[in-house]
Amino acid sequence: MQIIAALQDATAAPETPLGSAAVLLSFVVGALAVVGWSRWVRPMNLALGFAATVAMWTLSYVALLQPGLVAGELLFAGALACVFAGGWVAGRRAPEEASGLSVGLVSATINLMVVGAFLRDEQGGSHVRPLAYVAGLFAGSALLGLLGDALGRRGAPGRRLPRPVTLLGAVATANILVMIVLGGIVTSYEAGRAVPDWPNSFGHNMLLYPVSEMKGGIFYEHAHRLFGMLVGATALAYATVAFRTGVSGPARALVGVLVGLVVVQGILGGLRVTGNVTASMDAADLAPSTAMAIVHGMLGQCVFAVAMLSTFACAGALESVRGRAEGVRWMRWLPAAAFAALAMQLFLGASMRHLQVPPTADVGAKLPAWALHGHVTMALFAFVLVFMAGRRSAKSAESRPVQALGKGISHAIGLQLVLGIAALVAVLVRRGADVPWWEAASTTAHQALGALLLAMTASLAVLAYRATLTGFSASSSASRA
Numbered sequence: 001m002q003i004i005a006a007l008q009d010a011t012a013a014p015e016t017p018l019g020s021a022a023v024l025l026s027f028v029v030g031a032l033a034v035v036g037w038s039r040w041v042r043p044m045n046l047a048l049g050f051a052a053t054v055a056m057w058t059l060s061y062v063a064l065l066q067p068g069l070v071a072g073e074l075l076f077a078g079a080l081a082c083v084f085a086g087g088w089v090a091g092r093r094a095p096e097e098a099s100g101l102s103v104g105l106v107s108a109t110i111n112l113m114v115v116g117a118f119l120r121d122e123q124g125g126s127h128v129r130p131l132a133y134v135a136g137l138f139a140g141s142a143l144l145g146l147l148g149d150a151l152g153r154r155g156a157p158g159r160r161l162p163r164p165v166t167l168l169g170a171v172a173t174a175n176i177l178v179m180i181v182l183g184g185i186v187t188s189y190e191a192g193r194a195v196p197d198w199p200n201s202f203g204h205n206m207l208l209y210p211v212s213e214m215k216g217g218i219f220y221e222h223a224h225r226l227f228g229m230l231v232g233a234t235a236l237a238y239a240t241v242a243f244r245t246g247v248s249g250p251a252r253a254l255v256g257v258l259v260g261l262v263v264v265q266g267i268l269g270g271l272r273v274t275g276n277v278t279a280s281m282d283a284a285d286l287a288p289s290t291a292m293a294i295v296h297g298m299l300g301q302c303v304f305a306v307a308m309l310s311t312f313a314c315a316g317a318l319e320s321v322r323g324r325a326e327g328v329r330w331m332r333w334l335p336a337a338a339f340a341a342l343a344m345q346l347f348l349g350a351s352m353r354h355l356q357v358p359p360t361a362d363v364g365a366k367l368p369a370w371a372l373h374g375h376v377t378m379a380l381f382a383f384v385l386v387f388m389a390g391r392r393s394a395k396s397a398e399s400r401p402v403q404a405l406g407k408g409i410s411h412a413i414g415l416q417l418v419l420g421i422a423a424l425v426a427v428l429v430r431r432g433a434d435v436p437w438w439e440a441a442s443t444t445a446h447q448a449l450g451a452l453l454l455a456m457t458a459s460l461a462v463l464a465y466r467a468t469l470t471g472f473s474a475s476s477s478a479s480r481a
Helices: 002-010 020-040 043-065 071-093 100-122 129-154 164-188 216-244 249-274 290-314 317-321 330-355 369-394 400-429 437-480
Strands: none
Touching: 020 216, 043 071, 043 100, 043 164, 043 216, 071 100, 071 129, 100 129, 100 216, 164 216, 164 290, 164 437, 216 249, 216 290, 249 290, 290 317, 290 330, 290 437, 317 400, 317 437, 330 369, 330 437, 369 400, 369 437, 400 437
């Protein structure tokens, strides 16, 4: 009964916004709850439950972009099928480590974060609907997971899944990439300040803002915030599993750094809107920061890179490559130089996006000359360095992870160059305040692929360094002697 009463109170319209201290306390309590829950649930159930939920939220976001009886409803059906798919994977590929029932219950527990937003619109003063929503959420998710599990166990066992910690790391990495895409959409549609307050949303608790009010720019910005909460929960679960399953010291350190960066990134995202710590919606109390927006955009891609590298570390890649390329000096400097060039590109690109003056009906967008010229010039250097690093790594016989990353970046850099040209043309030819979909699509795709390139190149630089570590040290000692 206390849970029902809490839901009823939470979904009542707020008279005054929650203060910063109260919101901070709620975040701390929520984080501790996620950690405690993650210590109790079996790791594989946790990994598959988070995977299903991230996929479900992503499809639901796309469905809300395309509402209607055809596209929207089909996408929502696909979102529900994610839990079924999670159960199927549990039954087919991890029957001894997971169960479809548990995967469904894990997904339902995560989805409690957003059920209040639907109750805002549909509670209608009823004391029964909150309980009905929660009961329906858990019953439906459990049933879908069970059905998927039963179907999965009927066939021949499939290939075994990676370790739960590795799988959860991959889920966290994918979730952050989705978050970057959503952030790119926010920037492309110039909706970064559509919701004026933070950590509240128009005075509501962030997780209880009514779905019916998420329209236009408010939808883009608020959905970005909700995914930020999901990223935080996923990172905490990932860290908990990493520390309870005994991964290596470097892997634990990287996961710990990831959690810290996720927290910092969330705070920067809020301060980018308000400029200071305040729950006020009064413009006189707010000071939105463009500089903070640039830092927030850059740090998001660095968080993604750390997440990818930590996943490789949890999979044992750091240990498996150590000393496998003795004497191959280029593996030390070439991937690192490629990463440095991409990092500079990230700064110049973020500055160009956030410092541009939007177009009018008669005049196109005005881009800062130093950022534009620097970004275009550096693109040539970055292309050469990344392509060389990728091609040489792809031909390396010492390490499969190094080969895979080399092939990935050598193919992606060409597409990134094409997307960059398309994005620049789209920005320069637009007139008027309305942002066409093709401009948003090209700029967001360019940003997302840039994040993927940066993360793969950072991982390649670290793995290549590890591959040459023993040989380099030995040869250096010999030369000094």
